[in-house]
Amino acid sequence: MSRLRLSPTTPTEELRKLADEELMERVAGADADAFEVVFERHADVAFSLAYRICGRRSLAEDVTQEAFLALWRSGARYDRARGSVRTWTLGIVHNRAIDALRRSGVHERRRVDDEGLHETIEAPERTDEQAIEHAASAEIQSALHSLPAEQRRVIELAYFGGFTHTEISSMLGTPIGTVKGRMRLGLQKLRGHLGDWQAVGA
Amino acid sequence: MSKLPHSSDCEQGHNAAPYVLGALPDAEDYREHLGGCPLCRADVAELALVVNALPASVPAVQAPENLRRRVLAAVRSEADLLRAATEPAVAVPRSPGRPAWGLRTRFAGALAAAAIVALAGVIVLDHGPSAHERVTAAQIAASIPGAHASLRQISGHGELVVSGMPQPRSGRIYEVWLQRDGMTQPTDALFGVSSRGSATVAVPAGLVGAKELLVTSEPDGGSSSPTGAPLIRIALSA
Numbered sequence: 001m002s003r004l005r006l007s008p009t010t011p012t013e014e015l016r017k018l019a020d021e022e023l024m025e026r027v028a029g030a031d032a033d034a035f036e037v038v039f040e041r042h043a044d045v046a047f048s049l050a051y052r053i054c055g056r057r058s059l060a061e062d063v064t065q066e067a068f069l070a071l072w073r074s075g076a077r078y079d080r081a082r083g084s085v086r087t088w089t090l091g092i093v094h095n096r097a098i099d100a101l102r103r104s105g106v107h108e109r110r111r112v113d114d115e116g117l118h119e120t121i122e123a124p125e126r127t128d129e130q131a132i133e134h135a136a137s138a139e140i141q142s143a144l145h146s147l148p149a150e151q152r153r154v155i156e157l158a159y160f161g162g163f164t165h166t167e168i169s170s171m172l173g174t175p176i177g178t179v180k181g182r183m184r185l186g187l188q189k190l191r192g193h194l195g196d197w198q199a200v201g202a
Numbered sequence: 203m204s205k206l207p208h209s210s211d212c213e214q215g216h217n218a219a220p221y222v223l224g225a226l227p228d229a230e231d232y233r234e235h236l237g238g239c240p241l242c243r244a245d246v247a248e249l250a251l252v253v254n255a256l257p258a259s260v261p262a263v264q265a266p267e268n269l270r271r272r273v274l275a276a277v278r279s280e281a282d283l284l285r286a287a288t289e290p291a292v293a294v295p296r297s298p299g300r301p302a303w304g305l306r307t308r309f310a311g312a313l314a315a316a317a318i319v320a321l322a323g324v325i326v327l328d329h330g331p332s333a334h335e336r337v338t339a340a341q342i343a344a345s346i347p348g349a350h351a352s353l354r355q356i357s358g359h360g361e362l363v364v365s366g367m368p369q370p371r372s373g374r375i376y377e378v379w380l381q382r383d384g385m386t387q388p389t390d391a392l393f394g395v396s397s398r399g400s401a402t403v404a405v406p407a408g409l410v411g412a413k414e415l416l417v418t419s420e421p422d423g424g425s426s427s428p429t430g431a432p433l434i435r436i437a438l439s440a
Contacts, residue, residue, distance in 0.1 A: 032281035047265035049257045061269045090257045137258040158225035165220045184219035190252045
């Protein structure tokens, strides 16, 4: 298996044929061309996520830039056994976007390091994960909207709003136990839908 | 739902969903718990699959072109510098067994250090009223982690002292710039570094009113405007 190549730049067309995981091996060896291909593949979805969380283009731009530079500088830490490049990248974007959001005002600062996050998104079943990643965004949207409103709300407040269960509990005037229960029920229902998509995608 | 052992059998099981959503205030404790609890670990892995799909639900927005340019420019300039800095290491004959890993690890270590160096910020050392000397520490680009630089100003005369800088690549030289009124102005201070990466460079008069001093790598003979990201930045407070 090829690891680090120190040969001069490979033509970009060749690089475009490589899987993300192979590109990341080159990124770990400071191959800027390989990075560019990874960037082009994921920049739009990364920016969309940052924008959804931050709600401001300028902040979303800063977050996306920071996240990709972190990916470039810590490419050697990427471990394909623990998830796809896309999931890893979006995990970094999510983490930094929530951080920026909290720093920018409303929220009290909370820092979760990227390392810990990588653990959060650990996914042993790669095929499963890939099928889910390819599930059309319209399907994920409709699955979210099919959830009871109170379950969708706690999931969105947590994931896109960066609020802790304690904060959500006091915002909604709902006991913490109930908030946690709604999170679990909502995620489990979504998991059911994802299973269907997986069957379709397989 | 299932007869198999499940995280609902664990007293910490209720924390799995908030954890994967990033909503657990004391995530560190739970992460520790995960280390010893296969039930919760399986639960978290399963729920994380769902959370990983959530980004796909957001309205698609195209990444702005200027963001693309900024990111790629920064990466290209760091790649150039890293190549320059790691060249001697590459030239060392390697055993055929595990050629890449040693370099890979060293590289990763250098980058990790780089990220920290970049955060160090600017420190101003003021020697007090008796000496008219002012030493300002520099901010060093993440691409040259081992480098140090400072500016000594003695009665209006400036001297840039650098150490641990990589050699400029062949055909290139370091150039000093001054930022003033939002413009980056070239100076005639061009320099290389000793084999140990150090140099002392007289900074031409005209520091007064300048906001920042920058150093970039430029083609031999210097440029009239910077062609790469700054490697050294020194804030010149009035």
